[in-house]
Amino acid sequence: LAKTxxxxxMDSYEGxxxxxxxxxxxxxxxxxxxxxxxxxxxxxRFIIQGYKTKVTNEVASLFIPADRKSSTLSLPxxxxxxxxVYYCLVGDLSNDYKLSFGAGTTVTVRA
Amino acid sequence: DxxxxxxxxxxxxQMGNDKSIKCEQNLGHDTMYWYKQDxxxxxxxxxxxxNKELIINETxxxxxxxxSPDKAHLNLHINSLELGDSAVYFCxxxxxxxxxxxxxxxxxxxxxxx
Numbered sequence: 001l002a003k004t005x006x007x008x009x010m011d012s013y014e015g016x017x018x019x020x021x022x023x024x025x026x027x028x029x030x031x032x033x034x035x036x037x038x039x040x041x042x043x044x045r046f047i048i049q050g051y052k053t054k055v056t057n058e059v060a061s062l063f064i065p066a067d068r069k070s071s072t073l074s075l076p077x078x079x080x081x082x083x084x085v086y087y088c089l090v091g092d093l094s095n096d097y098k099l100s101f102g103a104g105t106t107v108t109v110r111a
Numbered sequence: 112d113x114x115x116x117x118x119x120x121x122x123x124x125q126m127g128n129d130k131s132i133k134c135e136q137n138l139g140h141d142t143m144y145w146y147k148q149d150x151x152x153x154x155x156x157x158x159x160x161x162n163k164e165l166i167i168n169e170t171x172x173x174x175x176x177x178x179s180p181d182k183a184h185l186n187l188h189i190n191s192l193e194l195g196d197s198a199v200y201f202c203x204x205x206x207x208x209x210x211x212x213x214x215x216x217x218x219x220x221x222x223x224x225x
Contacts, residue, residue, distance in 0.1 A: 030210075031210050032211040034210065034213070036214075038154075042218060042219070043201045043203070043216030043217055044154065044201075044216050045216065046213040046214065046215070049211070049213065051211075085152060087154070089210075090210070091210050092208060092209050092210040100153065100154060100155040101146075101153070101155070102153065102154075103152055103153050104152065104154075
């Protein structure tokens, strides 16, 4: 059971890079690390997923150290529209109901 | 086309009533889920289901029951509604079980029990 810990909130300004670190000390060998974004009144939306090292897509980068006990979501040059809740998820929700998305990290981007 | 849709978007009802929330996905996915998000924004899984197996969160009261008429639909039926059931309920789907499969979420159904 890989429990995750991430900051409750982070503030930033437009144009800055935002890095959110998630701790998952008990990650299992076959677990992937997935990040979701949720805007108010909407369902969560997949951002990025990785297993080890670094993954980059058009939205974000995900850095995973060799021991995989943590991961960092990096949002480059944020804009006001990036204000949302970001969830770190580790493990297979479809097979382990004890997992949950937790409260996530509320990122507020200011002008 | 909406990938995962839910109806209704809002549901206001009285304690003791029975209600259903419908979910449909047009992605051809094999696994569907129901989540509950409370007022503190915690998002917890209630059920996961595919054509082989239903996995139930044992903390979910048995007043809640998922019903799947076919692979594309997973409805949530709630009996004897209570005030504490007020929350936003999200349906989701993924290609299969496993942490390496991305989940696609519906827009949510805000349930208010009075």
